Amino acid sequence: MRPVPVRLTAAVASAAAVSVVLAVLLTAGFPANRYAASQDVLAAVAAGFGVVVIAQLARLRVRAGAGHATLAWGEAAMVVLCVNLPPAVIPLVVLAGVGVSHAVLRVVDARAGRVRSARDLLYSVSALTVAGSLAALTTVLVQPVHDVPLTTRGVLALCAGALVYCVVAISLVAAHVATSRGGRPATVAVELLRGKLLMVVGNIVVGLVIVWACVTDALLLLLLPPVLWLLQQLYATRIGDREERRTWHEFAEATRDLNRLDVRGTADAGIDGARRLFGVTGARVILADGTVFGTTSAAPSTAPVGHPLAVGALAVGELELAGLGRLRPRNQRMLDAFGDALAAALHDAITQDELRTMSERTTYDAIHDPLTGLLNRAALLSRGNALLRRRGVDDPVAMLLLDVNDFKEVNNALGHAAGDEVLRVIAGRVTEAGNAGDLLARLGGDEFALLITDLDTGGADLALAAAVERARKLGVQIAVPMRIDGVLLSKEPSIGVVVAAAGEVDLTELLRRADIAMYQAKRAVQPVAWYDAGRDDASTDRLALLAELREALHSEEQLTVELQPAVSLAAGAQQITGVEALIRWRHPRRGRLAPDQFLPVVEASELMGPLTRWVLDRAIGLASGWRRAGLAVPVSVNISARSLLERQLPETIGDLLARHRLPAELLVLEITETVMLSKSPVIDDVLARVQRLGVQLAVDDFGTGFSSFTVLTRLPVQEVKIDREFVSQMIDSPKAEAIVRATVELGLRLNLRVVAEGVENPDQRAALASLGCTSAQGFLFHPPLSADRLAAVLRERRQVQRRHLRAEGAS
Numbered sequence: 001m002r003p004v005p006v007r008l009t010a011a012v013a014s015a016a017a018v019s020v021v022l023a024v025l026l027t028a029g030f031p032a033n034r035y036a037a038s039q040d041v042l043a044a045v046a047a048g049f050g051v052v053v054i055a056q057l058a059r060l061r062v063r064a065g066a067g068h069a070t071l072a073w074g075e076a077a078m079v080v081l082c083v084n085l086p087p088a089v090i091p092l093v094v095l096a097g098v099g100v101s102h103a104v105l106r107v108v109d110a111r112a113g114r115v116r117s118a119r120d121l122l123y124s125v126s127a128l129t130v131a132g133s134l135a136a137l138t139t140v141l142v143q144p145v146h147d148v149p150l151t152t153r154g155v156l157a158l159c160a161g162a163l164v165y166c167v168v169a170i171s172l173v174a175a176h177v178a179t180s181r182g183g184r185p186a187t188v189a190v191e192l193l194r195g196k197l198l199m200v201v202g203n204i205v206v207g208l209v210i211v212w213a214c215v216t217d218a219l220l221l222l223l224l225p226p227v228l229w230l231l232q233q234l235y236a237t238r239i240g241d242r243e244e245r246r247t248w249h250e251f252a253e254a255t256r257d258l259n260r261l262d263v264r265g266t267a268d269a270g271i272d273g274a275r276r277l278f279g280v281t282g283a284r285v286i287l288a289d290g291t292v293f294g295t296t297s298a299a300p301s302t303a304p305v306g307h308p309l310a311v312g313a314l315a316v317g318e319l320e321l322a323g324l325g326r327l328r329p330r331n332q333r334m335l336d337a338f339g340d341a342l343a344a345a346l347h348d349a350i351t352q353d354e355l356r357t358m359s360e361r362t363t364y365d366a367i368h369d370p371l372t373g374l375l376n377r378a379a380l381l382s383r384g385n386a387l388l389r390r391r392g393v394d395d396p397v398a399m400l401l402l403d404v405n406d407f408k409e410v411n412n413a414l415g416h417a418a419g420d421e422v423l424r425v426i427a428g429r430v431t432e433a434g435n436a437g438d439l440l441a442r443l444g445g446d447e448f449a450l451l452i453t454d455l456d457t458g459g460a461d462l463a464l465a466a467a468v469e470r471a472r473k474l475g476v477q478i479a480v481p482m483r484i485d486g487v488l489l490s491k492e493p494s495i496g497v498v499v500a501a502a503g504e505v506d507l508t509e510l511l512r513r514a515d516i517a518m519y520q521a522k523r524a525v526q527p528v529a530w531y532d533a534g535r536d537d538a539s540t541d542r543l544a545l546l547a548e549l550r551e552a553l554h555s556e557e558q559l560t561v562e563l564q565p566a567v568s569l570a571a572g573a574q575q576i577t578g579v580e581a582l583i584r585w586r587h588p589r590r591g592r593l594a595p596d597q598f599l600p601v602v603e604a605s606e607l608m609g610p611l612t613r614w615v616l617d618r619a620i621g622l623a624s625g626w627r628r629a630g631l632a633v634p635v636s637v638n639i640s641a642r643s644l645l646e647r648q649l650p651e652t653i654g655d656l657l658a659r660h661r662l663p664a665e666l667l668v669l670e671i672t673e674t675v676m677l678s679k680s681p682v683i684d685d686v687l688a689r690v691q692r693l694g695v696q697l698a699v700d701d702f703g704t705g706f707s708s709f710t711v712l713t714r715l716p717v718q719e720v721k722i723d724r725e726f727v728s729q730m731i732d733s734p735k736a737e738a739i740v741r742a743t744v745e746l747g748l749r750l751n752l753r754v755v756a757e758g759v760e761n762p763d764q765r766a767a768l769a770s771l772g773c774t775s776a777q778g779f780l781f782h783p784p785l786s787a788d789r790l791a792a793v794l795r796e797r798r799q800v801q802r803r804h805l806r807a808e809g810a811s
Helices: 006-029 039-057 074-084 090-111 118-142 152-181 185-216 218-257 263-278 329-367 377-390 408-414 416-433 460-478 507-523 539-553 599-603 608-628 649-660 681-692 724-729 734-749 762-771 787-810
Strands: 060-064 067-071 282-287 292-295 305-311 314-322 396-404 439-444 447-452 482-484 487-489 493-501 528-530 559-568 576-587 591-593 635-638 667-672 696-702 719-722 753-757 775-777
Touching (some): 006 090, 006 118, 039 074, 067 185, 090 118, 118 152, 152 185, 185 218, 263 314, 263 329, 282 329, 305 329, 377 507, 396 416, 408 416, 416 447, 416 460, 447 460, 447 507, 460 528, 493 507, 507 528, 539 576, 559 608, 559 787, 576 753, 599 608, 608 635, 608 667, 608 787, 649 681, 696 753, 719 724, 724 734, 724 753, 734 753
Parallel strands (some): 493 528, 753 775
Antiparallel strands (some): 282 314, 305 314, 396 447, 396 493, 439 447
């Protein structure tokens, strides 16, 4: 609560002092024989003093704006004083009576927890003294009533004086409330007048009745106490009902205002509502995390009162109120209800803020590369295409595609953490070299793309020259030595440049052309190369291939799955331990296509996801059919790095397993060790959720990476597949044989299945068996088979195994 301004207090106190001084001077100037200190005069003054004290003590506390005010019987007291006392004495009697009564009330309020400062007390006494002086003056101006028979004009004079007293007192009280609690004085005054209208009329009538009883028969005054008590109860009931309606209306508004979508707005609404509902001097909200909203400015003699805010057992924070005082049970229940509403609103707002933050984080992650913070491929495509559409049809644009040369050497020599730091440094340098209108993205690995739209429009040759110059400068800037883990190194990029009119290409085509130019730069061992349409034989063919694959995915005849079994190397039965699903494309025009003839094109397009789902659906469906026929065998599917960047892959696999009713352990995902070692948060999250399904993981082409054994400790895999390159050389190459031996021994120690790929002759098989290799896969055992042929092989193997078991039993 703000203190009453010193100027306002001084002005009212000065006016009261002037009226009292004038009263003293006027009283002293009258003839002594008229105002001699007789017993009658002293009795009248004493009675008037008592009337003022009683009138002020019989108060009713009401809401006024954001604060409180008291309504008393002052109008009745003024009517009695004007009739029984000389006008000059009235200011003195009012000052004395109001001062004494308000001093008593201050003590009572302090016991109730409501502290009134000395300045507030001075203001209240001064205001009522001024009101009483003006009331007496008004009465005299209309018709003097002291010591003369009371006429109709005299009654009107008393009514006028009482009304002046009411208006002046309420106006000064409203100014006090507005300046200390906030609000407009006129609004507070009108509110108080409406609440006191009936009371003013009743007070004037009571005053006139007391005057009449004194003139008629003083014994009639004995009948007044019960009547006055009933009137007081009537006033209290009426004001109470009005206050009750207003309070609950404000409570409804205050709780409705809590429905905000942000924490600060909800806390501010709660603070404002607490001030209006409970008339506190200050309020603040302290959240459970320590965040504070609002302030409390309690008087030094009172400490703020904390009200806990909780939703069930969950603590949300605390509502701290200053100047609250002692609450009646009804107000305590209201505070509890308001606290519950505020706690629920804050909990909802905090949850909304967290959801908004998560949504913003998810949105950010969806379009940004987690390592460098640059845009990812998807964002580059969407934003780049939008940028092209905003350019003129003939405006030249350029795409720079750069790849860091020999980047794997960094990972091999210094580790993947150092490699990540190199990529971050390069991303920073490319960003610094870019212009405001450029679009920069990391496409994956050590590949970056830069879309330039502010080229010189003087012609195609000038635009190409400008783009090539930008690429050369960028290459020089990237090649500046950098210090990583204390090692000074320099990495040079190969940059492919393509320039085209904005209206003739989209981002996918720009990237494709820049990719061709970039590989031309690598092959020519030069830093920059630009796209030459005359040497692009695959441009239309690649686009056509994607369109044809889209049709093939909706056809039942073109795409198929062939299955190559893996066979146990244990002596005897040659049991089939697993089956690898291999996609094939029976193209109606191109003939039979192997995966390496179309998968590289697909991996750079949006068809990779649908194709992966198709292969998984087909493989899981076949494995489910074998299981129903009693031929349960795990099926393996190769998963590319591009597919592992699809966050919905685990849900896709889970849906397919549930639809085909195949146990998750009968599905094996084969992933290269390079992907396994990736520190991409997206890939880590996808692999973790896949494993939670119960799906097995296998490391494919093991031994070809830079940290082959690290992968076996990074993720809990169940199978290791030795790359066919080492298997084919192990008979003649001691190094290859050592790698195979170490892999088999490590797999056995880690309780992993070890499968050798590409076994083509008995010597390889015998060598692998002697090393303890679990299984082998290759043309020595089975080539890739159709689904029907594999089912027949499985049935044949089962029959052979049964005959073998029966033979063992007979022996």
